[in-house]
Amino acid sequence: MKRKIYIRMTLVSVIMMLFTMSVTVFTFYNLFSEQVMEDLKTHVHILNTTEAVLQYVEKDFDPKIDNLRITVIDTKGDVLYDSNADIGTMDNHVNRPEIKEALEHGHGEATRKSDTLDKTTYYYAEKLENGQILRVAKEVVSVWQFIFKILPILIMELLLVAIICFIVSKLLAKRLVEPIEQLAQNMDEEEVTETYEEIKPFLNKIHSQHKALKKSANMRQDFTANVSHELKTPLASISGYAELIETGMAKEEDICRFAGEIHKSSLRLLSLINDIIELSELDVMNGQMSKTKVSLTDEAVNCVEILQMNAEKHNVNISLDKCEDGCVIDANQDMIQEIIYNLCDNAIRYNKPEGNVWVSVFREKDNIILQVRDNGIGIPEKEQQHIFERFYRVDKARSKKTGGTGLGLAIVKHIAEQHNAEIKIESYINEGTTISVIF
Incomplete structure (x- = not known):
């Protein structure tokens, strides 16, 4: 260079x-x-x-x-x-x-x-x-003839200036590139090396991109480790129960129960794989998706109807407060369905017996808001900033018991980002959680 x-x-x-x-x-x-x-x-x-x-x-x-x-x-x-x-x-x-x-x-x-x-x-x-x-x-x-007469002087002058320019250019180039070389050698430093004011924005950009790439690489590494761990658990369960049945070590009365556990683990494994695939697709989408006019109210109605049976199974009541004009937005319909489903499913899973889930769609100034509120177990304040991270669980034992993959809210966050929507959370221990998606 x-x-x-x-x-x-x-x-x-x-x-x-x-x-x-x-x-x-x-x-x-x-x-x-x-x-x-x-x-x-x-x-x-x-x-x-x-x-x-x-x-x-x-x-x-x-x-x-x-x-x-x-x-x-x-x-x-x-x-x-x-x-x-x-x-x-x-x-x-x-x-x-x-x-x-x-x-x-x-x-x-x-x-x-x-x-x-x-x-x-x-x-x-x-x-x-x-x-x-x-x-x-x-x-x-x-x-x-005039030029020819002074040509020797011009050539000498040209050579002298060329030599001077070469030396000066070499020194200037060295000084110009020096900050970039220092940055390359100290990319992990918190602050950018002191340099010329003119190229400082350029070096800051490189430094920030490096930090972002490093952070992304660490996240991918953690994600890969988490995926391996999460896949290992249901696979080990399936393998163990299948081996007991295959070798004849399982008693006749246990075979049906073992098959049920295999089925349960396979469903968890399938759910986990589907969530991983969806997250991977969202990672590379960068806003490139098909959009159409979507009624947030209609999608909320459909989702509440689908989850009604699941809510009854968990002894939870789910209800909907509809927006009168439908609250139509430009969005990807499948992704909107995914957001509503994941938020409602979480509210049901992490609730109390005889608990309630309130789903509402309404307008506020120029915004259309989807809000899912529950009176469940709540989320500790220090945990609230992490709940949208992949595989992050506040209550790991309860999550695995209810069949959660730990990816639902991560998917919600990615879909919201794809739609330039904002997510707000308000939660208190033993009082409940309110999550709002603002379009």
Whole structure:
């Protein structure tokens, strides 16, 4: 990672430097070209102030001093004088851009490759008082020749900057990655290592995700251990009773009772497996489920009717307070049935003889609430925060006696989360428990 960072930082720095150098070279060349043209104007103005220009340039002016080319042209475009060429071999200049411009406007300028000298030359021409045109030209190297001349300096500068950028980028990359490396080495620490303010949220996110993954891994490990333990009990019971019957050690009068115990353990095992499968499905669902309009009242009515016989078996009375308008919600119907069934089943299991279970569905402001209340044994306050954990039982002996798997409330919690619902619990020892699911 560090290698990629400093290589890319160096590459970006070098590219930016090349871009800057290119812009600088072309900018300076343009400034240089403008200065050459200004110098040519100055020379023309100096010559223009000299009387008898033609005689002066023929006798006294040495153009080699400033590498200048002086040309005098008459009004017809014929060359009267040229300091660098034989005028007898030169064609008419009346169509030259700078000459045409000077004849029309008094002065003109141009930059081109000279047909006579085959070189790139800057021209400035000015119309004299006698109507003749005085033109001054100067050869200037092209931008590529200009770059070629300073190329060794540019290469040395580029290499020097590249080396500096490489070293600095390496140091910066090391400092940038250092907090991440420290975090990787101390992932189990409670606090994130002190680092730059800009990347602190990123490191906090990684740290929190690690803690969440670790917690999830521990929960899965505990869940696996609990599943193994819970499955082992009914399987051991089934195996033991079956072995007694198989070996003939069971008396004739005991066979029927042993078969009943096998049947009871197999039902418990089946119930446990179904709950485990359901929890596993809820774990990977992440809100991706089919929803429809569900009447919470209708589902509560059906559930109470189904559990009526079970309640009578436990000597418990179950009743329903219905919502008048049906209290319709967007939900998965099977899951809603599961929530109501598990809450009511728990209220029946952990109740007292002649106890009561009150199921109610009602509206409260913008919420629709499913509430299951009982006057049973209640839940100790310190246990209330744990009852929705998997395989957690307040009264383990009573739970196994009544056939509870310890997963019912865990399923209720997961289904509520899938529906963005909130669960509230209120419970007092020997007074009863109220659990509300707020949609």
